[in-house]
Amino acid sequence: MGSYISNSPDEQQQMLSAVGATDFESLYADVPASMLLEEGALHLPDGLSEMEVSEAVKALSAKNRVFPHIFRGAGAYQHYIPAIVTNVVSKEEFVTAYTPYQAEISQGVLQSIFEYQTMICELTGMEVSNASVYDGATAAAEAVAMCREKKRNVALVSAAAQPQVISVIRTYCFGNGMEVRLIPEKDGRTDLEALAGMLGDDVACVYLQQPNFYGCLEDGQKAADLTHGGKAKLIVGCNPISLGALEPPAAYGADIAVGEGQPLGMPLSFGGPYLGFMATGKALMRKLPGRIVGQTTDTNGKVGYVLTLQAREQHIRREKAGSNICSNQALCAMTASVYLAAMGWNGLSQAAKSCMANAHYLADQLSGIGYPRKHTGPYFHEFVTICPVPASKALAALAQHGYLGGLALNDREILWCATEKNRKAEMDELVSILKEVRGE
Amino acid sequence: MKLIFEKGAAGRGCSILPECDVPAVDAGSFARKTPARLPQVSETEISRHYTALAKQTHGVNDGFYPLGSCTMKYNPKINEAMAALPGFTGVHPLQEPETVQGSMEVLGKAEQYLCEITGMDRMTFQPAAGAHGEFTGLLLIKGYHTARGDQARTKILVPDSAHGTNPASAAMAGFEVVNIPSGADGCVDLDALRAAAGPDTAGLMLTNPNTVGLFDKNILEITRIVHEAGGLCYYDGANLNAVMGVVRPGDMGFDVVHLNLHKTFSTPHGGGGPGSGPVGCKSLLAPFLPGKMPVQGPDGWQWETPAQSVGDVKAFYGNFLVVVKAFTYILSLGRMGIPAAAKNAVLNANYLMYRLKDHYTMAYNHRCMHEFVMSLEDVKHETGVSALDVAKALLDHGIHPPTMYFPLIVHEALMVEPTETETKETLDEAADVLIEILEEARRAPQSMHQLPLTTPVGRLDEVTAARKPVVRYDFSAGQAG
Numbered sequence: 059m060g061s062y063i064s065n066s067p068d069e070q071q072q073m074l075s076a077v078g079a080t081d082f083e084s085l086y087a088d089v090p091a092s093m094l095l096e097e098g099a100l101h102l103p104d105g106l107s108e109m110e111v112s113e114a115v116k117a118l119s120a121k122n123r124v125f126p127h128i129f130r131g132a133g134a135y136q137h138y139i140p141a142i143v144t145n146v147v148s149k150e151e152f153v154t155a156y157t158p159y160q161a162e163i164s165q166g167v168l169q170s171i172f173e174y175q176t177m178i179c180e181l182t183g184m185e186v187s188n189a190s191v192y193d194g195a196t197a198a199a200e201a202v203a204m205c206r207e208k209k210r211n212v213a214l215v216s217a218a219a220q221p222q223v224i225s226v227i228r229t230y231c232f233g234n235g236m237e238v239r240l241i242p243e244k245d246g247r248t249d250l251e252a253l254a255g256m257l258g259d260d261v262a263c264v265y266l267q268q269p270n271f272y273g274c275l276e277d278g279q280k281a282a283d284l285t286h287g288g289k290a291k292l293i294v295g296c297n298p299i300s301l302g303a304l305e306p307p308a309a310y311g312a313d314i315a316v317g318e319g320q321p322l323g324m325p326l327s328f329g330g331p332y333l334g335f336m337a338t339g340k341a342l343m344r345k346l347p348g349r350i351v352g353q354t355t356d357t358n359g360k361v362g363y364v365l366t367l368q369a370r371e372q373h374i375r376r377e378k379a380g381s382n383i384c385s386n387q388a389l390c391a392m393t394a395s396v397y398l399a400a401m402g403w404n405g406l407s408q409a410a411k412s413c414m415a416n417a418h419y420l421a422d423q424l425s426g427i428g429y430p431r432k433h434t435g436p437y438f439h440e441f442v443t444i445c446p447v448p449a450s451k452a453l454a455a456l457a458q459h460g461y462l463g464g465l466a467l468n469d470r471e472i473l474w475c476a477t478e479k480n481r482k483a484e485m486d487e488l489v490s491i492l493k494e495v496r497g498e
Numbered sequence: 499m500k501l502i503f504e505k506g507a508a509g510r511g512c513s514i515l516p517e518c519d520v521p522a523v524d525a526g527s528f529a530r531k532t533p534a535r536l537p538q539v540s541e542t543e544i545s546r547h548y549t550a551l552a553k554q555t556h557g558v559n560d561g562f563y564p565l566g567s568c569t570m571k572y573n574p575k576i577n578e579a580m581a582a583l584p585g586f587t588g589v590h591p592l593q594e595p596e597t598v599q600g601s602m603e604v605l606g607k608a609e610q611y612l613c614e615i616t617g618m619d620r621m622t623f624q625p626a627a628g629a630h631g632e633f634t635g636l637l638l639i640k641g642y643h644t645a646r647g648d649q650a651r652t653k654i655l656v657p658d659s660a661h662g663t664n665p666a667s668a669a670m671a672g673f674e675v676v677n678i679p680s681g682a683d684g685c686v687d688l689d690a691l692r693a694a695a696g697p698d699t700a701g702l703m704l705t706n707p708n709t710v711g712l713f714d715k716n717i718l719e720i721t722r723i724v725h726e727a728g729g730l731c732y733y734d735g736a737n738l739n740a741v742m743g744v745v746r747p748g749d750m751g752f753d754v755v756h757l758n759l760h761k762t763f764s765t766p767h768g769g770g771g772p773g774s775g776p777v778g779c780k781s782l783l784a785p786f787l788p789g790k791m792p793v794q795g796p797d798g799w800q801w802e803t804p805a806q807s808v809g810d811v812k813a814f815y816g817n818f819l820v821v822v823k824a825f826t827y828i829l830s831l832g833r834m835g836i837p838a839a840a841k842n843a844v845l846n847a848n849y850l851m852y853r854l855k856d857h858y859t860m861a862y863n864h865r866c867m868h869e870f871v872m873s874l875e876d877v878k879h880e881t882g883v884s885a886l887d888v889a890k891a892l893l894d895h896g897i898h899p900p901t902m903y904f905p906l907i908v909h910e911a912l913m914v915e916p917t918e919t920e921t922k923e924t925l926d927e928a929a930d931v932l933i934e935i936l937e938e939a940r941r942a943p944q945s946m947h948q949l950p951l952t953t954p955v956g957r958l959d960e961v962t963a964a965r966k967p968v969v970r971y972d973f974s975a976g977q978a979g
Contacts, residue, residue: 059834060574060576060830060835061830061831061835061838061839062572062574062839063838063839064919064920064924065846065921070845072922073846073848073849073922076852077845077848077849077851077852077865079845079848079865082841082845085841085844085845085848085865086713086741086744086745086844087865088713088714088715088865089741089744089745093745093749093750094744095743095746095837097837098834100615100743100836100837101614101833102611102614102828102832102836103829103833104833104834105830105831105834105835106829106830106832108830111580111826112576112580114829115825115826115829116580119584119586119600120585120600121585121599121600121603122588122589122597122599122601123589123593123597124584124585124588124589125597128590130592130593133591133592133813133814134591134592136590138514138515140512146544146545146548148578149549149552150557150559151552151556152552152557152768152769153766153768154559154573154767155555155556155557155558155767155769155770156563156568156570156767156898157767157770158769158770159901159902160556160889160898160899161955161958162890162893162953162954162955162956163554163555163556163953164769165551165954165955166551166554167555170548170551172969173501173502175970176501177534180534180535180536181534183532186969186970187970189770192626192627192772192812192817193812193813194813195813196626196812220813222813225809225810226809226810226811226812226813228809229788229810229811230811232808233633233636233672234671234672301534303525304529305529305530306530306534309530309532318813325587325588326587326588326590326591327587327818328586328590328598328601328815328818328819329591329813329814329815329816329818330626330814330815330816330817330819330820331626331771331819331820332813349770350967350969351969352963352964352969353968353969354958354959354960354962355958355959356956356957357948357956357959358956360955360956362954362958364958364960364963366960366963366964366969367969369964372662372665373661373662373663373904376662376665376666376675377666377675378669379662379669381666382629382633382666382667382670383627383629384627384629384662385626385627385629385760385767385770385773386627386770386771387626387771388768388769388771388772389770389771389772390771390772392769396544396548398536398537399539399547400514400544401512401536402512402538403533403535403536405511405512405515406534407530407533411518411523412515412518414523414525415518415523416518416520418520418523419521436525436526436528462590462593478518481519482519482520485520
């Protein structure tokens, strides 16, 4: 059996004697006897040595199929992760520290968060970022809650947003009592004419995803103008890699920028841990949920960093806090920082442009063999094709060749994604497999 | 230390990606006009920058970390190795179930084991942290009452000793919070609870052992009072490390629990996450669970959405790799190791309390569970040295201070949780240091306010940080300003 108890049985006995306990059971004298489990009564397997554990867990991981070629996105994206990223975030000091409550011995974590906040502000064009939330979906839901006002209790959410994001917004609103109304989608984009008719005195915010779930680019400027005309706030959920090529949310007037930070150096990992980022302008700074790190000085005037604006938070305000968030995704935020430092602007913009170029190449090739694109508008690195054969058949053929194809939205439509990881030769092979499927 | 933006130079960088081998696409009017000012640094500079930052960070690996309520136990390296397996890191969350049977089995088995440990029937791993689990658990309670048409149950009872997340989570779930005072013994005041419980009670949130480190021996009476009033009982698993494998929340009368895998089940805290806050429940609440649940059928593991699900609380299935780490830990410890860890956590806490009790005033003179609370109120009155001063003094000895000023019901509180992974000599050394600090406080109280002296920075001006917030680097000033 594995054990991480440091003291030997003899030492445990010495310590029991020292505290005046006859045995371990006497330490639990306050627990009603009827409730105590008998020794060994847990229905768990016997403990294992480290070697056995390693074999058992490896055997489980081997039951998963890791595809060498991935063309699926839909909220989780495969990008190249520089080696330095994995190396830095494996440092034990970062891995095993708690939330940096004791600033004097946590300057490393605190400064890294300050740098992360700056990078997120730069990416999104915003003025203030928090230290992270759980993922892009919870970031969206927290942003909606930030916008609530006494007489404005309705959130208008684009139907072209990622389904899980819409679901999480709905769940949070089930909790806090806000009402969610979906803005319909038209040709793969949010129907802004419909939005114009939905705005009113009770609308707190509009949530738009850019690029949206179908990969299409939204008219952010028009959405912002309409939203602000209705005195509501615009929240934009953006893909951080896309910001290496596309206008950031602040440029077209978004009030809050949020998003899923996973593309910034985090592996797919079956959905987590990922990273929710949130940034806004100074006007909403004190409504931001979660940790925020600020710069200050010590008693000798030396620059240092602390958790700040804590009067917003649960441990001070309890039930009056805007959010309950405590632990967030600090190590994932550091992952994003190291990724952005390694890539630099040139690298990020190269990644973004490669994503876009590859996706357009793939879409054109697919169209050429009878898998036309469903929507007409501009897109980034995802797009939907009409499938001339059942989608399940096409995807099964691809899987046979080691390709994880796009996500089947229904039996005749597939949502594809291409990133900088996908090279021309790989895309050409994918196209030839699908061509064969069609020809059968 | 210089910020990464203050290092590097134009034209520096790393060579990461190849040239794209298909034609470029013009983003037209969507194209970004102003580049983001990201660092322009070589890989050497990045590596040294973060190594320097690591040296200014105290983790469990650097020294004793008795941070009460946070269970800073050692994080076994095998956990990290297993979570880094490409078979886990390389799979997409939306792959077809037949291609992710290994991941689904990890979730399914971890659910089974943790249900056994907590006495629950089902468990979701979707919540990403403890507070997220609290919110989720409260939504289950809300879903349950709503489905029964019982709209009058709008209040959640929370003891005044509770973690701040409890009332904050209740508010997020749309409940009104009713604070229940603690008795002189630090436990729930039964009369106050009886007076508060009624037809408007949706539920009670409780930590047991509680935040003063005591097991509330009236627990069966407490859960009975709430149930008889028609409410449900929520167990905050922050303190499960004292009792895992010894007594189960389900047997105490709780209907729903959250766990902190990053505390009790040895996955690291990562400087503030990622954690994992799975929520377990009795079968009456299972139909309301969020997300998708893995279910084993004749053709292997499949996804099932609970019939009256409250919806998703996070995209996909939670912080999956964190679950892999906790799963590895449970496989290592097994049937006998889980309770052994709990018992030694309690022993280590009692031993450290025993070493200190003739010097420091214990908030409650009673055998403790996995943690205990000291009050520096008398010391402060006598010498002017506060709990904060004692905490800062510890920094100079390489010890992470205990949790300060919590729980709120104890003045000048220091909450100490050593965990089972510490050696006797670590506890003895910490006790010696704490006793020495107390002597110093009596001998030279003024000097205590200047501590720490050996850390990279001294005490920081938090007031100015909050009044004039500087929360990002200012490029135009060429320095943070």
